[in-house]
Every structure is written in structure tokens, then in C-alpha cells.
Amino acid sequence: MASIAAERIDRLHTLARAAARTGDDDRAREYVRLARRLAERNRLTLPPAFRRFTCDDCDAVLVPGRNARVRTRSGHVVVTCDCGTHARYPYTG
């Protein structure tokens, strides 16, 4: 049984992606901020998909090709948000 906070984060994630899809970027940001705040207060880990596809700096929901660039470098993926923030994720193989 997931806690209410975990369920709220899950819903907010869905809502944020839906808002980003319809071009409502600022609304999506607010949903991301609220989800982060909930995780913080309730000591929960955000889902991996949430952590990867939101900007650490400006809280935007990252949509590759629209507001994010995804490039592979040797040993890591670089995701660049439109605000200029890079996030690097290692990979092997």
C-alpha cells in the first residue's frame, strides 16, 4: 500500500507530463516542484523516470527534441535542458 504522498507524486508526475505535452510548461514546472516538495517532506525517493526527465535547475519536464538535447559521449549520456543545465548519466557497454 503506497502512502498518500507517494500516490500524489505519481499523479503529479502524470499531470506534469500531460501539461508539458500541451505546451503548458510553467504549469508543468509547478507540478514538478510540488512533487519534489512532497518527496522532501515525506522522505521518499522520486521515481527514476521523474529524476531523469526533469531539470534539476529550472524544474522543467524534459521532452527530448523539444526542450532537451540528449547526446551520448564516451561513457555517459548528456541531457541538456533549454535553460543550459547539463545532466550526465553513466552507461556501460
Place this chain on the structure above:
Amino acid sequence: MTTITPESLPRHELLGLHARVAADTDQSRVGIAGRVVDETMQTVVLRTASGVAQVPKKGATFEFRLTDEAAAPDNGVGTAFKPAGGETRQTTGESVAYVTVDGGRLLSRPERRSENGVDSKWR
């Protein structure tokens, strides 16, 4: 998977739900209905057919509509793939419930509402 019950609603996520102002101390606000798009400590923001309305929680009574997939967007990408004349989620009558909540019970910051009425473990 995600479940909002009438009991947990005041502590659960209101964003994305459909709400209607059932009663209000200000008569002009009664009947405002739409999707909850934002929430502040003292207000709820509804997207109505005629625009966006910010309704104070204090003094208002809200009627929320709970469906099986309330978090799914009304105009999601899946819409285009539904067969013509097929079932929509609105037609499955038994999965819809209406919950009436006094706005005073929602007076709290959105992120703090989930903790109302819960004993802290850290005492």
C-alpha cells in the same frame, strides 16, 4: 493503482480532479466548475469552460468528481486512438463518485495537506 477515496481526499492530490463549487458564502461563485489546475494555501484554481477561476477555500464547499483515472488528462494523446463510438471513461457510470468537502478542511499548503491528522514519528 492510484486511489483517492472519499476519506483520503482532503489529504490527497486535488490537482487534475474535476471540481464544482456546490456552495459558497459568495453566491456569485456557486456553480463554478472545472478541472483543478493549481492550488495555493487558501485558494483552488479551476479551469472552467470560460477561463480560469481562483476560488478561496474558506467559505466554499467543493464537490469533487472521482473517477478510476482522474489523473489521466481529459485531452490526452490517447484520445485520437479511441475507436469511433467506443467507450469513454465518462460512460462507465459505476466508476464515478462525487465527494463534497468543506473548503475549510483544505486550508493548508498543498504539500502539507497530506500530513494533516498524522502523528509525527519524530517525537
